[in-house]
Structures are given as structure tokens and as C-alpha cells.
């Protein structure tokens with residue numbers, strides 16, 4: 001069954017990047033010249049996603065504005081013959097009806113945020129994309145996963161994973177590695193998951209990255225999911241229950257992961273993404289050299 005819908009949980013407070021996120025959603029922080037949320041929506045579109053579901057919270061209205069037409073801006077650019085800017089805005093503009101917004105009314109965790117999208121997703125497999133993690137690669141991380149999901153067939157769940165140093169495993173969901181997939185060396189059946197294991201107890205170094213493909217049966221589980229690590233309703237705990245009746249695969253994706261929810265990660269992502277751009281690479285390199293020589 002085609003994966004048509006992606007859920008973007010965007011209700012988080014962004015406490016790791018205060019004060020930037022005091023009055024502005026963290027998903028609107030810019031990497032080079034685009035908000036974070038734009039990168040993940042583009043990644044989802046590249047992967048064939050047709051409907052973009054945002055689980056928002058208070059003070060997140062500007063995300064909805066970002067994906068709307070700006071009539072005054074369009075008219076003003078037209079009257080000044082700014083063809084390049086008009087084309088750039090049009091490229092990112094979802095069509096009418098392609099986006100939906102719903103609110104997570106209390107900060108109860110990622111599992112609860114995903115559950116808030118149940119009516120909008122309905123009874124079909126869907127993707128979950130966490131906007132503060134960017135993966136720099138072409139094809140993008142979600143496209144790599146959906147290609148594998150299509151090969152695996154129905155009723156499979158997939159989680160993107162990446163190796164992290166042992167001293168960081170307690171910050172992530174962690175997967176145990178089962179059998180390798182016969183033809184896809186970077187995919188394996190998941191043998192156990194745990195959310196933020198205490199240091200020294202992690203079953204492996206493979207951390208869950210913010211990309212998932214899930215079957216709709218997860219919603220029934222999340223409905224009654226109790227609070228787990230950090231006192232929150234955890235998506236990982238819901239997946240552990242679903243793994244009793246359905247298959248879960250880990251996908252070691254190709255690409256560079258950037259944790260833009262932390263200040264060093266955000267700064268690094270800005271440099272990495274700018275260095276990919278033909279229009280910025282040389283200028284940035286010259287500025288950095290001039291700065292370092294000071």
C-alpha cells in the first residue's frame with residue numbers, strides 16, 4: 001500500500017535552543033535560507049508523500065502561514081518582475097488541500113503527538129518525520145526508507161537508525177540488531193527496542209533517528225500507552241508493543257545526520273548545508289578563512 005501521508009510532530013518547546021525559540025517555533029529556525037520544517041517537507045515530497053500532517057501546539061501558527069500563499073508578497077514580487085524569487089516560492093508551495101494541522105493540546109510526548117494525528121492518517125501506513133533532525137543526502141532518508149518498505153511489502157514497520165558513540169546512547173531510542181535482510185545489507189530485523197536506556201545498559205549503539213514508517217495499528221496502542229522515559233508517552237514504547245504482532249526493520253540510511261535541536265548541531269548544519277550550495281560555497285569558505293586568520 002502506497003505511503004501517502006507524513007506526520008510532522010511540531011509541538012515541542014525547543015528548550016535546547018532558547019532564547020531563539022521563546023517566541024518563534026524551533027521548526028522555523030533557518031538553516032541557510034530555509035526554515036527547518038521546509039527541509040523535511042521537501043524530503044517527504046521527494047519520497048512521494050502527498051499529504052503533510054502537522055501536529056502543532058500553541059505559538060506555532062507561523063508554520064501554517066509558511067505553507068500558505070502570501071498574496072501581498074506574490075503581488076509585490078510580480079509587480080517588480082522578481083521572476084527568480086517567484087519561482088523559488090512556487091517550488092516550495094504545497095497545493096490546496098495537501099496540508100492538515102491539528103493540535104497536541106498538552107506536551108505529553110512524541111507517542112501522544114503521533115496519536116493526535118490518528119483521524120487525519122486513517123487506516124493506512126504512514127511516515128513520521130521529526131523536523132529537528134536533518135539528513136543531508138540525495139536521495140533523502142525517507143525516500144531510501146520508502147524504497148525498502150515497498151520491497152518488504154505490507155505490514156512492515158521501518159525505523160531509520162544510525163550508530164552513535166556509547167556515551168550518547170542514553171539520549172536516544174536504541175535498537176537491537178536481528179537478522180540482516182537478504183538483498184539489502186543496510187536493513188535488518190529489529191530485535192528489541194528501548195527508549196533512552198540508562199548508561200551502560202544499551203543493547204547496541206544503533207540509535208533511532210527521526211524517520212519512521214508505521215502501520216496504523218500503532219494508534220490503538222498509543223491510545224492506552226502509559227508514560228515512559230522522562231514521564232512522557234513514548235513512541236518507542238508503542239513500537240515495542242506493536243513489534244509483538246508486526247515486523248520492525250532498522251534501516252542504516254546513507255547521509256549525514258544533523259541534530260538541529262542543539263546549538264552546536266544547528267551551527268554545524270548551517271555550514272554543511274551552505275557548503276552544498278553552488279551559490280554560497282566559495283563565499284562562505286572565503287569568509288571563514290578571513291575569520292580564522294584574524
Ligand code: G1P
Nearest residue numbers: 110133172173207208209210236
Ligand atoms: C525522540 C525519540 C527517540 C529518538 C530521537 C531521535 O527522542 O523518542 O527514540 O532516538 O527522537 O532524535 P527526543 O529527541 O524527542 O527526546
